[in-house]
Amino acid sequence: MRAYYLPHLKELEAEAIFVIREVVAQFERPALLFSGGKDSIVLSHLAKKAFYPAKIPFPLIHIDTGHNFPETIAFRDALVEKLGVQLIMGSVQESIDKGRVREETGVNASRNALQTVTLLDTLEEYKIDAAMGGARRDEEKARAKERFFSHRDEFGQWDPKNQRPELWNLFNGRKHMGEHFRVFPISNWTEMDVWQYILKEQIELPSLYFSHERDCIVRDGVILAHSEYITLKPEEKVERMVVRYRTCGDMPITGAVLSEANTLEMIIEEVATTRTTERGTRADDKRGETAMEDRKKQGYF
Amino acid sequence: MSIQENNQLLRFTTAGSVDDGKSTLIGRLLYDSKSIFEDQIEQVKASSEKKGFDYVDLSLLTDGLKSEREQGITIDVAYRYFATPKRKFIIADTPGHIQYTRNMVTGASTANLAIILVDARKGLLEQTYRHSFIASLLKIPHVVVCVNKMDLVDYSEEVYNRIVQDYEGFSSKLDIKDVQFVPISALKGDNVVERSKNMPWYEGSTLLYHLEHVHIASDINHIDCRFPVQMVIRPHTLEHQDFRGYAGRIEGGIFKPGDEVKVLPSGFSSRIKSIELNGEPIAEAFSPMSVTMTLEDEIDISRGDMIVRPNNQPEVTQDLEVMICWMNQRSLQPRTKMILKHTTKECQAMVKEIQYKVDVNTLHRIEGIGEIGMNDIARISIRTAQPVFMDGYRRNRQTGSIILIDPNTNETVGAGMII
Structure with missing residues (x-):
C-alpha cells in the first residue's frame, strides 16, 4: 500500500x-x-x-x-x-x-x-x-x-x-x-x-550562479565584481577570481563567494556545508542591525 | 543541514513567556542541528555585547522586530526553519502571555505538534493550562510536554514524575490524543538533541528524536473528499480551446480520475475526467495537493463551490456554532455584521448570539456576557447570508475553520472553529 x-x-x-x-x-x-x-x-x-x-x-x-x-x-x-x-x-x-x-x-x-x-x-x-x-x-x-x-x-x-x-x-x-x-x-x-527544487524541476538559471572567472575587488570582506558602477578606493586592487553568486542583486552591492561549484549538485553540496547566510554577502543588509x-x-x- | 529531497515536513509551535527557556530551547535545536550561521551568531554576539551582557543571548536570534528587541519580548509569531537528515521543520514561535492569546492561536492553526514548556522548579502554572487548552482547541494532533530546567532540580526523577502525574490529571479534561513527556535542560542540552547522562532513569527518547519520528501521516483527513474550487482555468487558446479546469487544493479524502462527484451548491453530478498539474496527470490526489481537475460534463462551477463525493457530503448550512478567538481591539457584540471566509468562499455573516466565554486559565465557562474582547475565546452562533459546506473542526481543520473580517476596516478580527 x-x-x-x-x-x-x-x-x-x-x-x-x-x-x-x-x-x-x-x-x-x-x-x-x-x-x-x-x-x-x-x-x-x-x-x-x-x-x-x-x-x-x-x-x-x-x-x-x-x-x-x-x-x-x-x-x-x-x-x-x-x-x-x-x-x-x-x-x-x-x-x-x-x-x-x-x-x-x-x-x-x-x-x-x-x-x-x-x-x-x-x-x-x-x-x-x-x-x-x-x-x-x-x-x-x-x-x-x-x-x-x-x-x-x-x-x-x-x-x-x-x-x-x-x-x-x-x-x-x-x-x-x-x-x-x-x-x-x-x-x-x-x-x-529552493536549490533542491531547482534541481528537481531542472529550472534554468543565469550563469552568475555557477562558478566562473571574474575581475573582482575585496571590500570590507565582501567580494564585489569590478564594474563601471564601482569607485575604487586607493588601496583596492582588481583581482581575477573564481567565484559564483548566491543571490543576485545590483553589481556594486552583491557579494560573490569563492567557489568551484559549476553544477546544481555541487551548489547543493556547497549550500549544505556553508556556514554563512546568503544575505551575509549583501552590503545593503550591513547598514545596521x-x-x-x-x-x-x-x-x- | 540536510540534503535529502523526500523528507516529511513537520510544523510545530512553541509558546512561552520570558524566563521559561523557550528561546534557549529553540536556540539549542537550531544550534545543535547546525541551522545557525556564523554571521547570525556574530550579529547576536555583537548585540549582546552592546547591551552589556556577559553571555550570548540566544533570544536575540529569535526576536526579529526592533520594538521586540528593545523590550526584550516576542510580540508576534516568528517562523523558523531547520532540518535534520530525517525531517524538515517549521517552528511557529509565539509569545506566551495571556495578552498574546491570538498570536498563539495563529501559530497553532497550522501546527502538527505543540511543545509545551514546564519549569521543573515551578510545576504546572496558569500558562501551562492556557497553552494546553489552546493546543486542544486548535486540535493540534500531538503535544510534547518538555519539563525544562531539570538541571536546577538535581535531575530529580521524583520531581519529573510528579509533574507528569499532575499534567495527566489535568489533560484528561482536554481533547489531546497524543501527549509525550521529556525531561530536559535546554541550557545544558540534556535530552534535547543528545541523550542526557544525568537522567539514566529516563528511558524515553530525546526531544529531537521524537520530533523526527512522531507519526504525522495520519494527521490529514484521507476519508472525506473535499475539493473547494479556487478558480476556473480557461486558456482560450486554439490548442486548448475546450479546456475547462478547476484549480484548487484538496482539503480531504482521495480523488481519482473516473470517480463520481457531486458539485455543491448546484447538486449536479459528474465524473472526474482528469487530475493534473502543469499538464502532468495525477493518479491519486489527496490533501494538501494543489491540482487542476477536469470533469466529464460541462457544469457551471465557480470559485467558492465545492466538489465532493455523492455518498459523503459536508453539512450545507447557514447556521454555524463556532468557538471563536477574538483578535481585535474593538470588541464583538451580538448582531454585528461581518464578512466570513470559509475555504474559498466569502459571504456576509451576522453574529447572532454569544453563548459563553471560556476562562483560558481555568477552562471555566462564563455565561451571560454581552461582548467579547481581544484575546477572548468564546462560543458564538453565526448566521451566514449563503450556505457554507462545512465539516466539524474536529473532523477536518480546513473545512471546519473560518475567519471573520470587519467590513469597515478589512481587518481579520476573529478565528473560528466550527463545532
Whole structure:
C-alpha cells in the first residue's frame, strides 16, 4: 500500500501554488516582482505550473536599477519570451532624471534604497493591487515575521506591529482604495529548499550562479565584481577570481563567494556545508542591525 | 543541514513567556542541528555585547522586530526553519502571555505538534493550562510536554514524575490524543538533541528524536473528499480551446480520475475526467495537493463551490456554532455584521448570539456576557447570508475553520472553529 503523504518539496510547492492562485482570484491587477534572482525565477516557474495550460495571467515587473548584471537582463528577456508574459519595467535612472530620488554619492554609493521609490511609482502607474515577491522568511529576521499576504497602506508602508493575523490557509486580501498587498508565496522555503527544487524541476538559471572567472575587488570582506558602477578606493586592487553568486542583486552591492561549484549538485553540496547566510554577502543588509526592517517599512521588496 | 529531497515536513509551535527557556530551547535545536550561521551568531554576539551582557543571548536570534528587541519580548509569531537528515521543520514561535492569546492561536492553526514548556522548579502554572487548552482547541494532533530546567532540580526523577502525574490529571479534561513527556535542560542540552547522562532513569527518547519520528501521516483527513474550487482555468487558446479546469487544493479524502462527484451548491453530478498539474496527470490526489481537475460534463462551477463525493457530503448550512478567538481591539457584540471566509468562499455573516466565554486559565465557562474582547475565546452562533459546506473542526481543520473580517476596516478580527 502506498503512503499518502507529500514529501516536503511537494508540500511547499502545493502551498506556493495555492497562494499564487489565491492572488489571482482575490485581486484585480496582480503582478510578479521579478529581480532575475533564483527566488523570483522559481516563483515564475510555480506561476506557470499554477495556471497551465493557460498562460500566466499577470505581468512580471522588473525594477531596473541600471546597475544590474548584464547576465540578469539577458536571462530576463529570454524567460519573458519563453513564458509569453508581459514585462513591465521601472527604471531607477528615470526616477533620478525626473528628480524623484537623488543618487547617493561616495565610494559605498548604491541604488538599492532608491529602488523603493521607483517600485512604488511603478505599482501606482500600473494600478497593481498585489505584487508577488520571492522573499523568504529564513532570509532575514524582519522577514521571519512577514505574512503571506502582507498589507501595505496608501504610502506603500509596512506596519509590522499591526499585521493581520493569518490562520490556516484563509488569506484576507481585502483592502481600501489606494492600498495594496505584497504577497510571498515561497515564505516557508529555505535556501536549501529552493536549490533542491531547482534541481528537481531542472529550472534554468543565469550563469552568475555557477562558478566562473571574474575581475573582482575585496571590500570590507565582501567580494564585489569590478564594474563601471564601482569607485575604487586607493588601496583596492582588481583581482581575477573564481567565484559564483548566491543571490543576485545590483553589481556594486552583491557579494560573490569563492567557489568551484559549476553544477546544481555541487551548489547543493556547497549550500549544505556553508556556514554563512546568503544575505551575509549583501552590503545593503550591513547598514545596521535593522536595515531590512527599516527598508521594508518604507515599501522595499 | 540536510540534503535529502523526500523528507516529511513537520510544523510545530512553541509558546512561552520570558524566563521559561523557550528561546534557549529553540536556540539549542537550531544550534545543535547546525541551522545557525556564523554571521547570525556574530550579529547576536555583537548585540549582546552592546547591551552589556556577559553571555550570548540566544533570544536575540529569535526576536526579529526592533520594538521586540528593545523590550526584550516576542510580540508576534516568528517562523523558523531547520532540518535534520530525517525531517524538515517549521517552528511557529509565539509569545506566551495571556495578552498574546491570538498570536498563539495563529501559530497553532497550522501546527502538527505543540511543545509545551514546564519549569521543573515551578510545576504546572496558569500558562501551562492556557497553552494546553489552546493546543486542544486548535486540535493540534500531538503535544510534547518538555519539563525544562531539570538541571536546577538535581535531575530529580521524583520531581519529573510528579509533574507528569499532575499534567495527566489535568489533560484528561482536554481533547489531546497524543501527549509525550521529556525531561530536559535546554541550557545544558540534556535530552534535547543528545541523550542526557544525568537522567539514566529516563528511558524515553530525546526531544529531537521524537520530533523526527512522531507519526504525522495520519494527521490529514484521507476519508472525506473535499475539493473547494479556487478558480476556473480557461486558456482560450486554439490548442486548448475546450479546456475547462478547476484549480484548487484538496482539503480531504482521495480523488481519482473516473470517480463520481457531486458539485455543491448546484447538486449536479459528474465524473472526474482528469487530475493534473502543469499538464502532468495525477493518479491519486489527496490533501494538501494543489491540482487542476477536469470533469466529464460541462457544469457551471465557480470559485467558492465545492466538489465532493455523492455518498459523503459536508453539512450545507447557514447556521454555524463556532468557538471563536477574538483578535481585535474593538470588541464583538451580538448582531454585528461581518464578512466570513470559509475555504474559498466569502459571504456576509451576522453574529447572532454569544453563548459563553471560556476562562483560558481555568477552562471555566462564563455565561451571560454581552461582548467579547481581544484575546477572548468564546462560543458564538453565526448566521451566514449563503450556505457554507462545512465539516466539524474536529473532523477536518480546513473545512471546519473560518475567519471573520470587519467590513469597515478589512481587518481579520476573529478565528473560528466550527463545532
